[in-house]
Amino acid sequence: MPLRAILSDIHSNLEALRAVLKAVDGAKADEAVCLGDIVGYGPDPKKALDAVARLSWCIMGNHDEGLLYPERVERFSPRAAGALRWTEKVLKDTTDPGNCKRWDFLDTLELMRVEDDILYVHGSPRDPTGEYLTPMLGANPQAVEELFKTFEHLVFVGHTHWPGVITQKEGWRSPADLGNEYVIGTEKAVINVGSVGQPRDHNPRSCFCLFDGKVVQWRRVSYELEITQSKIYANPELDDALGDRLGEGR
Numbered sequence: 001m002p003l004r005a006i007l008s009d010i011h012s013n014l015e016a017l018r019a020v021l022k023a024v025d026g027a028k029a030d031e032a033v034c035l036g037d038i039v040g041y042g043p044d045p046k047k048a049l050d051a052v053a054r055l056s057w058c059i060m061g062n063h064d065e066g067l068l069y070p071e072r073v074e075r076f077s078p079r080a081a082g083a084l085r086w087t088e089k090v091l092k093d094t095t096d097p098g099n100c101k102r103w104d105f106l107d108t109l110e111l112m113r114v115e116d117d118i119l120y121v122h123g124s125p126r127d128p129t130g131e132y133l134t135p136m137l138g139a140n141p142q143a144v145e146e147l148f149k150t151f152e153h154l155v156f157v158g159h160t161h162w163p164g165v166i167t168q169k170e171g172w173r174s175p176a177d178l179g180n181e182y183v184i185g186t187e188k189a190v191i192n193v194g195s196v197g198q199p200r201d202h203n204p205r206s207c208f209c210l211f212d213g214k215v216v217q218w219r220r221v222s223y224e225l226e227i228t229q230s231k232i233y234a235n236p237e238l239d240d241a242l243g244d245r246l247g248e249g250r
Contacts, residue, residue, distance in 0.1 A: 001213035002030030006193045008122070008158025008208075009061065010034070010052065012042030012087065013197030013246075016206045017051055019223035020196050027210055027219070035158040035193060036061025036109070036122035036129070040080060041242050042197055043231035045087045049102045060109035061122040061158065062129040067091070068106055079239045086237040117153035124157060125150040132160050133190055138172025148188045156191050156209075162201050163194030163209075163218050174201070175218040182216045191216055204249040 005024040010017050024032050032055045039045045040063030052058050066072050066084050073081045091099050111128040112121040124131035124147070137143055148168060164174045165182050167189050175181075175194075182191065194207025201207075205220040225246050232243035 001211075003028065004211045005029040005032040006035065006120075006156055006209040006211055007032060007055075007196050008035035008193050009037040009161055009195035009197060010042075010048050011037055011040050011063070011195070011197035012045040012048045012083075013223075013228050014042075014044035014047045014051075015225065015228045016197045016221075016223045017048055019221045020206050020208050021051065023219060023221045024208070029210060031056040033120070034058035035120060035156065037063045037158065039063050039067055039084070039087050041083050041238075042228065043235055043238060045090055046096070046098065046102060048197075049091075049105060050098070053101075053105045057113065058109060059113055059120060059122060060111055060129060064106060064109055065129050079241060083238055083242065086235070119151045119155040121155060121157055123159045125155055129159075133157055133166065133192065134160050135162060135164060135166075135172040135174075138166045138170075141168070141171075144168055144171070147190070151188070154184065154189055154191060156193060156211075158193055158195065160192060161195035161199055162192060163207050164192050165216075166190040166192075180218045184214055184216070194218060198246065199249045200245075202249045204247055 034052050034055055036059050038048050038052045067088055073084050091102055119125060121128045123129050124133050164172055166172050167187055193209040196206045196208060199207055204225060205222050207220055210217040229243035229246055232238045233240055
């Protein structure tokens with residue numbers, strides 16, 4: 001298969017997305033795809049959507065879903081809900097003719113994508129935009145066994161903003177545990193690609209994966225997070241804590 005860059009959880013962080021796309025070009029990836037959550041939390045939803053729309057494909061994340069179905073916003077934390085309400089207002093500005101194309105693009109997003117024995121989904125096979133497959137899951141063999149009945153071989157996810165792999169034999173392993181690469185074998189695996197725009201594994205650098213069908217490699221990329229923070233702090237409708245957390249990777 002072609003060398004594929006897999007991105008997720010951009011969250012309207014334009015500086016992070018640009019840095020990652022530059023790294024994707026540097027890695028000579030043949031294509032780039034996205035596992036959802038283009039919007040939410042961050043200050044640049046329009047430019048983030050425009051950039052992701054140019055990728056090979058993208059599926060839906062829970063924040064994208066919340067934007068399309070405003071009645072679901074109440075399920076989010078107050079901080080996340082506030083950011084989504086602001087994002088909706090920005091994208092419904094009729095003075096920007098590009099907003100029609102952005103809504104049309106959001107409407108095309110599917111909940112998952114299947115290619116042979118590989119599943120791509122934002123959250124999990126059981127609940128594409130809702131379930132979090134956290135590192136703690138790997139410590140529960142019964143829960144892992146039940147989950148692994150729902151897919152054939154590999155599933156790539158985002159959603160938790162924590163990169164890593166879950167297998168039945170080893171449980172949860174972080175990229176650091178694996179030397180930043182995982183060699184695909186016959187065993188089933190859940191592969192979390194991490195987050196471009198809001199890492200939460202205490203590493204503020206953006207995270208994405210490269211996948212050639214045989215090996216998954218995690219890449220970390222520094223970006224001008226102070227610029228993103230300053231945009232958040234300057235926006236009275238975005239909680240300052242959304243900027244603070246970027247510097248701490250949480």
